[in-house]
Amino acid sequence: MASQKSVPFIYKLYQLFRILSTLVYFSLVMRWMVLFPLVGTKFLPGGIHEYLCYSMVLCSIGEFLLSLKFHGFIGGLCSATSLKDFNFLYFVFVMHYYDDYEFAQVLKSAAYSAFILGLGFSQAYCHWCNLFKGIKRRKFGIVWKFMTYLMLPLLYISEFYLLLLNVQNPSFHSTPLLDLFNKVVLVLFLPVALSFYRNQHF
Numbered sequence: 001m002a003s004q005k006s007v008p009f010i011y012k013l014y015q016l017f018r019i020l021s022t023l024v025y026f027s028l029v030m031r032w033m034v035l036f037p038l039v040g041t042k043f044l045p046g047g048i049h050e051y052l053c054y055s056m057v058l059c060s061i062g063e064f065l066l067s068l069k070f071h072g073f074i075g076g077l078c079s080a081t082s083l084k085d086f087n088f089l090y091f092v093f094v095m096h097y098y099d100d101y102e103f104a105q106v107l108k109s110a111a112y113s114a115f116i117l118g119l120g121f122s123q124a125y126c127h128w129c130n131l132f133k134g135i136k137r138r139k140f141g142i143v144w145k146f147m148t149y150l151m152l153p154l155l156y157i158s159e160f161y162l163l164l165l166n167v168q169n170p171s172f173h174s175t176p177l178l179d180l181f182n183k184v185v186l187v188l189f190l191p192v193a194l195s196f197y198r199n200q201h202f
Contacts, residue, residue, distance in 0.1 A: 014066055021059045021127040028055055029120035036113060045107040052116060053092045059123070060085035080199055083192075091159065094166055094182060098173060106169055111161040118155030122147055156193040163189065 028051065035047045064085040068076035076082060097104045106112070125147045167182050 010069065014070075015131055017062050017066060018127045018131045021062070022124050022131075024055050024059060025120045025124035025127065028052060029117060029124070032113065032116050032120070041108050041110060041113060043102075044113065045104065046102040048116065049096075049101045049107060052119075053096050056088045056092050056119075059127075060088045080196060083196065087159075090185070091163075094178070095162065097171060100171065104171065106162060106165045109162065109165060111158040111165070114154055114158035115162060118151050118153075118158055122151040122155055125151075152197060156197065160186070160189050160193070 028048075031048055031051060032044075035044055039047060064076070064082055067079055067081050067085075070076070071079060095106070097107070101107060125143070163182065163186055167179065167186060170179065
């Protein structure tokens with residue numbers, strides 16, 4: 001009886017990462033659903049912002065490293081997945097507000113809740129759909145339409161609005177160089193997001 005070929009460890013690690021990332025982003029949505037009715041937009045950052053930042057950083061770094069592993073340094077670095085990961089890391093860098101996030105007016109905007117929902121739903125679905133590497137996803141069904149035509153646009157629009165508010169409301173850790181860089185990102189954000197959206201349908 002021929003012995004079955006064992007699955008390489010890296011593929012098991014890949015699937016474990018996708019499952020954990022799905023659960024992390026799904027729990028982010030659940031956390032918002034519990035907190036928002038209780039505290040509203042005013043106190044929401046105090047109960048969810050650290051979890052949001054850690055989730056985005058850990059999942060983005062993990063996804064980027066796996067992209068380098070499977071596609072090589074150049075292929076992984078220049079992929080749409082890496083662009084998404086860099087975007088999420090940039091968002092955390094400019095929006096984490098150190099220990100002052102509970103009082104940041106930018107995070108008390110309704111766009112903050114929209115961003116959390118867009119991020120949580122779209123990324124949980126994205127990681128789940130990529131659980132089995134190499135299998136092409138069929139584009140149909142109400143869930144696919146919900147993610148593609150509602151959650152992704154909600155994510156991009158709310159992120160752009162939050163970054164715009166961040167530029168208009170400098171914090172104590174803003175610097176002239178960082179402000180200039182943030183303005184350049186804002187100019188490029190919508191064209192890049194539209195291009196990314198055309199190629200990022202689930």
